[in-house]
Amino acid sequence: MATIKLILQLLVYTSVFTISTVHQVCGDLAKGYVVNRCFNFIKNGGTYRSPNYSCLMACTIANMTYICHRMTAEDEEKISMAKFVCLAQECRRPVPPGTKCASYTVPAPLSCAVVHRGAQP
Numbered sequence: 141m142a143t144i145k146l147i148l149q150l151l152v153y154t155s156v157f158t159i160s161t162v163h164q165v166c167g168d169l170a171k172g173y174v175v176n177r178c179f180n181f182i183k184n185g186g187t188y189r190s191p192n193y194s195c196l197m198a199c200t201i202a203n204m205t206y207i208c209h210r211m212t213a214e215d216e217e218k219i220s221m222a223k224f225v226c227l228a229q230e231c232r233r234p235v236p237p238g239t240k241c242a243s244y245t246v247p248a249p250l251s252c253a254v255v256h257r258g259a260q261p
Contacts, residue, residue, distance in 0.1 A: 171207045174198045175219065182223040188252055196231055204228035208241040216242045226252035 175182070177198035181191045191199070208228070211221060221244030228235045229252060235241070237248030 168210065170202045171210050174202050174204075174207055175215075178227060179219075182219050182227055184218060184220045188220075188223045188226045190230065191227060195227070199227055199231040199233060202233065204231065204233040205235050205239060208235045208239055208246075211242040211244075213242055216244070225250060 174195075178191055178195035181189060181195055204224075205228075208221075208224065211219070211224070221241040224241060225235050225244075225246050229250060234250075235246050237246050237250065239246045
């Protein structure tokens with residue numbers, strides 16, 4: 141009886157660990173996918189401009205708040221966190237004020253000056 145109990149406990153611990161690991165891997169894959177599809181719209185420098193269809197579709201299905209939490213100082217060297225947050229807002233997946241994206245804290249209220257595609261900056 142004790143052996144069965146021990147085996148069940150090990151199965152539960154293994155399942156919990158596996159689920160949390162899968163969740164983290166999926167989040168990291170989503171981050172890479174969004175950054176890849178949207179890099180030209182969130183890279184450092186210049187003004188924020190509206191994303192193309194491919195980028196919009198990528199961020200529309202992603203958990204942008206989770207991705208924000210996964211941003212690192214290394215990501216900040218290439219990506220504007222302010223532009224990332226504006227992208228999330230435009231995709232209707234807003235990151236809540238006060239959320240940390242690497243060293244960037246999402247302000248309240250968020251103001252995104254958007255340069256629409258085809259418009260002159």
